[in-house]
Amino acid sequence: MASSSSASNSQYCPRWKYDVFLSFRGDDTWNNFTSHLYKGFKNRGIATFLDDERLEDGDSISEELVQAIEESQVAVIVFSKNYAKSSWCSNELVKIMECKEKENRQTVIPVFYYVDPSHVRYQSESFAEAFAKHESRYKDDVEGMQKVQGWRNALTTAADLKGHDIHDGINQSMKIDQIVDHISSKCRKSARFYLICKMLWE
Incomplete structure (x- = not known):
């Protein structure tokens, strides 16, 4: 009976394999913002999944990425x-938003890199060109x-989330530090919560 109770309650204190999944368009940001962000995560011991091959020309993402x-x-x-x-990025985004809304309950943090959040939300400007x-x-x-x-639906929903703006006049190093600090704090709290759950249900 205790075993059944432990199994049924384990969903409330999940143990994640990765702290962070990074979704980005490689050609746009890897050689500047995203590579520095990834390095910031790595230096703080934040386990980050990074698709270093970025096969973005495909129509569907791999099972490895879904997992x-x-x-x-x-x-x-x-x-x-x-x-x-990128169809690849768009499919990643749909999966991410599905996981946020389902039992996974991931935290999703958008970063608007030289794009206005309204362009993402309403698919205007360069996003309108892409969808045409x-x-x-x-x-x-x-x-x-x-x-x-x-x-479209995934973009609109993601753009409504609290995130970070990167544009001219913004100190990118400082912004990266803010993002890393936020996620580091969240992961530490999650780890403590998991240990408490484990002690309660074992």
């Missing part, structure tokens, strides 16, 4: 000018158009 998203406590999404042009191409590609494909609508 990594599910097993990450926090997802950091770096929205950049060309983020929505997606919709042209799938115009005769009902399932494809449903997928594109899912990308």
